[in-house]
Each structure stands twice: as structure tokens, then as C-alpha cells.
Amino acid sequence: MENILNSLANIIKVLVATIGLLLAQFLHGSLLAMESVETAFQAFSPSVQVTSQLMPQGTSQSNVQSNVQSNAQSPKTQTPKDSTRRYKGERASQKLNNLPNTQTTTSQISAANVIVEAGDKSVSSTEVKAASQIVKDISLPTLNTVLGLTPATKISIVLFSSAKTYGNALSKTGIDSSSIQSMISDTGGVTVNTTIWIPLYNIEDNSDLTNVLSHELFHACAASQGYGSQLPIWINEGTAWRIGLMAQQKVNPQKASSEMAYYENEVRQAAQNGTILSLDVSEKDILNANYNVEYEDFMAVEQLTKTYGVATYKTFIENLKSQSVDNDFQKAFNSTLNAFQSSFSKSLLISEQKSS
Numbered sequence: 001m002e003n004i005l006n007s008l009a010n011i012i013k014v015l016v017a018t019i020g021l022l023l024a025q026f027l028h029g030s031l032l033a034m035e036s037v038e039t040a041f042q043a044f045s046p047s048v049q050v051t052s053q054l055m056p057q058g059t060s061q062s063n064v065q066s067n068v069q070s071n072a073q074s075p076k077t078q079t080p081k082d083s084t085r086r087y088k089g090e091r092a093s094q095k096l097n098n099l100p101n102t103q104t105t106t107s108q109i110s111a112a113n114v115i116v117e118a119g120d121k122s123v124s125s126t127e128v129k130a131a132s133q134i135v136k137d138i139s140l141p142t143l144n145t146v147l148g149l150t151p152a153t154k155i156s157i158v159l160f161s162s163a164k165t166y167g168n169a170l171s172k173t174g175i176d177s178s179s180i181q182s183m184i185s186d187t188g189g190v191t192v193n194t195t196i197w198i199p200l201y202n203i204e205d206n207s208d209l210t211n212v213l214s215h216e217l218f219h220a221c222a223a224s225q226g227y228g229s230q231l232p233i234w235i236n237e238g239t240a241w242r243i244g245l246m247a248q249q250k251v252n253p254q255k256a257s258s259e260m261a262y263y264e265n266e267v268r269q270a271a272q273n274g275t276i277l278s279l280d281v282s283e284k285d286i287l288n289a290n291y292n293v294e295y296e297d298f299m300a301v302e303q304l305t306k307t308y309g310v311a312t313y314k315t316f317i318e319n320l321k322s323q324s325v326d327n328d329f330q331k332a333f334n335s336t337l338n339a340f341q342s343s344f345s346k347s348l349l350i351s352e353q354k355s356s
């Protein structure tokens, strides 16, 4: 009897969501409606929806490419929440040597070397558990499959509920107040060495959280292996974005695709109007750019994997010795960093000339 009632309740939820979609299309336009339907479905789906769309098993990697390319032509894009995908706060955090310990009320062990903790009293144990589950089920398996990367030392992930508690914790790092402001408003997460801080109030939903956790875990795992900050920014951020997007696609492929289309369009427009930057630009240029430079970094990494294969890219990351990324790069790809950087820039300009 209870089962029948439950199924009935689910059917009603689906009906309400569908009617909501139809009504909202008239009232608010389709974008809002899509989100409300997603939320409704997520609310009663027992676990995250896992698809293998972006998983680099065997030859399926070509899907990433076709996906990125078809996105560029797709007229329907979802404007992403600016703060969670710019990672400007990450740049500010590079002034820091460490993130201080925080007092925690609740914590959850995700894996042998990864612990998720509440950074303030308002982070619930449910939120800590949910983040821990994402790390265990999605982030770590993605890092391991795609890059052969695992946490070599203990990694802590600390969650904050509000700008106030996050700002308060940041003020204890000794960083200047304008950097704190930028970190409070412009980032979905920050990693210093093997400590990750996540401002939950900047995160839209589970798929967004999955992206941010996986992105930051790449930085932390790389640091635990002894490299990361030594990498050229485009390889470091491009790889973090690749991991973040692959992880997000397992939770909400539509949202990941539409965000990719949005950012790719921005990059292509910058190439068209002559404001595109080369891959080796300075931090200052990145912050002042009128498009998302980290997405350009991601596109460069995608081009590497497309040209040389996902296995070669994985081997490159696995063998990084950090003493000389130039040598490691040359060994893996048979090209100097400089040569690849300029050929990538040219390819962006050429594809713009073709399309215009």
C-alpha cells in the first residue's frame, strides 16, 4: 500500500513539474522553467544520474570533441552564474602559503586521504555528507580514470555557509581586504596546497558543486603529488576545468553542455574581435579579460587531447616531475610548449576567419 502511495506521489510530482514547465514557458520564458523542472526531478531522484557521456573510456573521448564543437553551433545556451566559474578568487589565493585550520562541528571521511568538514555551525551534516559522497562517487574516480591521479597526502575540504563566515575565515589568513572581497564574491572554491575551502552560498546546485569540488580536488591532488603551481597556468587551469566539466556532466549533462557552449561562444567572439589573449599571458591580463580565459585554457587542453590522444595526455600528467615542465611536455607531445601555444592561438584565429 505504501509503495502504491509513493509511486502515486511521484507521478503527481512529475505532473506538477510538467505543468509548471508549460506554465512557466508562458510566464517567464523557457530558461527558468528548465531549471525548475530539473530541481523538481532532482528532489525525488534517489541518487545522482550517472551517464558515461564524457568518460574517456577507449575511443569515447571523441565525444568530448564533438560535444564541444556541436555546442558552438547550438543557439540555446544557459548563462552561467558568473561567480562560480571565473575562479578569480583562486588567483587572489596564490598570495597565500596556507589556509589556517578551522574549528569544525561535523566531518565526514570520503576516502583514505580526503576529509570533508563544516567550516561553520550553519553547514548541516547533510551538506557535509552530500559533498563527501560526490567526492567519493564522482570526483576521485574521475581524477583517477582521466589522469591516474590520487591524493598522496591528506586533503581537507572545508565548507562555509555564508559570505560572513567565509570572509571571517579568510581574514585569519592575513590576506589584504580587497583580495578577501574578490574571494568572497568571485569564486566557487579555493585551494592552497592540500586544503580546499568551498563557499556553499556561491554554489547553484549539485551539478555545480560537483564541478567545483572536482576542479579544486585536481589542484589539491596535484599539490599532494608535488606539482601544480609549477605548471603553466593554462595546463593547470585547463586540466582542472576538464575534470570539473567531466564530473559535472555525470550529474547534469544538459547544464554542463549549455555552460560550455556559453563560454566557448565568448572565446570565439574574443578571437573574432581581436581581444583574445595568448595562453602564456600574465595574471593581470587574465583578470582584466572580457571573456573567461580559463575556458580558453580548457580548449587548449582539449586540443592537446584531440591531437595526441587522451592516453598521451594522461601519461604526461602521470609523469610530471615539476623540475622541468618544458622537458616533460616535449617528451610527451614531441613539441615545445611555445610551439604548441602559438599553434593553438593560430588555430583559434583561423577557425574565426573561416566562420566569418
Ligand SMILES: [Zn+2]
Residues within 6 Å of the ligand: 087, 090, 215, 219, 237, 240
Ligand atoms: Zn583552478
